[in-house]
Amino acid sequence: MDTKKPSAPSEPVLREHVYDGIQEYDQKLPRWWLFTLYMAIAWFVGHWLFYYQLGYGSSDTVAIDQAMAEMQTAREKQMESISDAQLWEMSRDPKIVEAGKATFMTPGMCVTCHAPDLSGTLAGAKLPGLPLSDQEWKHGGTPLEIFKIVRRGSPDVTKGMAAWEGVLGMQRVGEVVAFVLSHHQEGEPITRAPDSPPAK
Numbered sequence: 001m002d003t004k005k006p007s008a009p010s011e012p013v014l015r016e017h018v019y020d021g022i023q024e025y026d027q028k029l030p031r032w033w034l035f036t037l038y039m040a041i042a043w044f045v046g047h048w049l050f051y052y053q054l055g056y057g058s059s060d061t062v063a064i065d066q067a068m069a070e071m072q073t074a075r076e077k078q079m080e081s082i083s084d085a086q087l088w089e090m091s092r093d094p095k096i097v098e099a100g101k102a103t104f105m106t107p108g109m110c111v112t113c114h115a116p117d118l119s120g121t122l123a124g125a126k127l128p129g130l131p132l133s134d135q136e137w138k139h140g141g142t143p144l145e146i147f148k149i150v151r152r153g154s155p156d157v158t159k160g161m162a163a164w165e166g167v168l169g170m171q172r173v174g175e176v177v178a179f180v181l182s183h184h185q186e187g188e189p190i191t192r193a194p195d196s197p198p199a200k
């Protein structure tokens with residue numbers, strides 16, 4: 001191997017000044033290094049124009065927000081055509097039930113009127129809401145009937161059971177219904193309350 005030092009013209013030249021005991025070579029930067037530097041600058045200019053000045057590209061945050069919104073709409077669509085069987089299935093999925101429980105138990109939400117144990121009573125006192133843990137239902141006890149009243153509220157607006165769809169969105173309404181259903185068994189007897197509105 002040839003271990004000779006570079007010959008005279010390209011011999012590194014030491015600069016005169018010394019900072020903190022460090023002396024620099026006076027050397028040209030390698031071409032490949034300069035090339036990547038210039039490419040990075042050009043890339044920056046293009047990127048800056050494309051995303052920030054001309055508005056062609058959307059930033060990651062915007063793209064993610066869009067994708068999330070699309071997913072949400074797709075989910076809501078799915079909810080629109082949900083069946084009894086699917087709601088039962090959701091009620092056996094611990095993750096969905098847990099999410100529904102969190103909504104139900106939020107202070108000021110369902111728990112306020114229907115009680116933490118869904119009995120509609122708290123420490124012997126009757127709360128405004130009906131019990132949701134028994135087999136008697138005023139507005140029908142099939143999963144879709146329960147889904148409907150939570151979405152749309154009581155037909156009798158003076159009763160205080162609001163329409164929750166606008167507040168929670170369909171997805172969370174579905175979850176909270178799954179939580180209510182998790183206190184029940186598919187196929188258990190359902191009775192209508194004496195003051196039930198006539199079934200259609």
Ligand code: HEC
Nearest residue numbers: 109110113128129130137138139140154159160161164176
């Ligand atoms: C302000 C009190 C209040 C809140 C909060 C409330 N409800 Fe109700 N809920 C009621 C009342 C009152 C009724 C009975 C309505 C009627 O008599 O028509 C009812 C009825 C229901 C029924 C029908 C029961 C049946 O026997 O048919 C379901 C299901 C229900 N609520 C679920 C929920 C869920 C889930 C939430 C939370 C998202 C919720 N409620 C929040 C007061 C409330």
